[in-house]
Amino acid sequence: MxxxxxxxxxxxxxxxxxxxxxxKKLALIAIANELVTQSFAIAKSGRRYDEAYASELPR
Known part of the structure; x- marks a missing residue:
């Protein structure tokens, strides 16, 4: 699942x-920040969410 x-x-x-x-509270805030960043990136791109998507940008 x-x-x-x-x-x-x-x-x-x-x-x-x-x-x-x-x-613990700071760690939770860091995780929440990561989730918000990902959510805004998905919304900004205009694409539908794809679970199998992998970024082409080098890290």
Whole structure:
């Protein structure tokens, strides 16, 4: 199920940040910021959401 893998990824990221010593509330804000950034990028592009989409930009 997509939602399970999606939420488990962010729980994993949350646990990594907290284990590194970041406070839980700040880690949650960092994750929320990432989700908002992704949402606005999808809205700005005008494309429909595609789960299998991979960016062509180098990281």
């Amino acid at each position: 997509v939602q399970e893998s999606f939420s488990s990824y962010y729980f994993y990221v949350l646990s990594l940040l907290v284990n590194k010593g970041q406070r």
